[in-house]
């Protein structure tokens with residue numbers, strides 16, 4: 001695996017004819033904006049190549065402010081790979097195949113290696129669990145959109161399109177928690193942000209569009225508020241299985257994602273005395289309906305102020321991310337069991353996570 005080699009990137013691009021861009025499922029704003037940004041850039045700069053992109057799962061109407069969003073497919077990733085038959089794949093804002101698809105991670109990985117498809121990973125997360133690839137790009141930037149701007153538009157000189165600034169700033173402003181989080185390269189991140197502001201982006205409009213929720217969204221928000229627990233050490237909340245059952249007809253995974261991200265980003269680090277916390281909830285609609293006694297897949301997310309490395313905990317469940325924002329999944333029979341599993345891991349690994 002070669003790391004951070006722009007010459008190799010250029011070579012891989014020049015030698016390819018069919019390029020597929022994918023990102024992680026349940027995409028966050030950086031994943032969505034990086035995908036549409038890279039797709040449009042490659043399409044406009046390499047008119048002789050076939051370019052396509054795919055995000056497995058739904059993209060909500062929250063993102064309609066992103067130019068060219070309609071060119072991004074939303075089917076199963078494995079289908080995109082099998083029908084398009086790329087010779088080069090970009091995996092953006094993630095480092096392995098199990099993040100690209102909930103069900104087909106191993107199959108995707110297998111297809112890439114058996115068919116000898118070239119793979120470029122562009123990511124900015126902590127370097128764990130990186131899948132085999134030809135080029136791994138991770139400069140520790142604040143967002144993948146910042147990496148694409150820095151290394152493809154600036155270093156490789158790809159011509160940007162009208163509206164690219166919105167895609168670049170969306171990843172930066174959301175992955176930094178509106179510039180609240182510590183970044184590794186502040187001079188670069190803030191200067192890229194300044195470039196985008198000078199180019200005319202409206203950060204307020206973007207943030208309002210992304211955090212807009214409807215009445216159903218407010219119900220999800222209220223559920224998390226009702227279940228919120230503040231301890232002196234950390235905060236936590238959950239969305240109950242019962243809530244999902246009772247509101248099933250109104251909910252969709254993308255709406256749940258949008259609302260819980262907004263909720264945890266605004267509340268886990270700044271409620272009560274604690275400066276960090278977690279959420280867990282049953283991943284409804286992502287599995288067969290099982291009996292009450294069956295194990296169910298739960299999704300968990302953690303948020304922390306600088307000083308606590310939440311990936312120490314997330315890693316215990318096979319997850320990861322950033323120190324201040326990480327995620328994982330676990331299997332549990334009930335909401336209470338899922339919460340207890342996270343608390344147990346916190347108690348066991350607390351000393352490792354503190355002071356980081």
Ligand SMILES: [Mn+2]
Nearest residue numbers: 030093144175
């Ligand atoms: Mn990101």
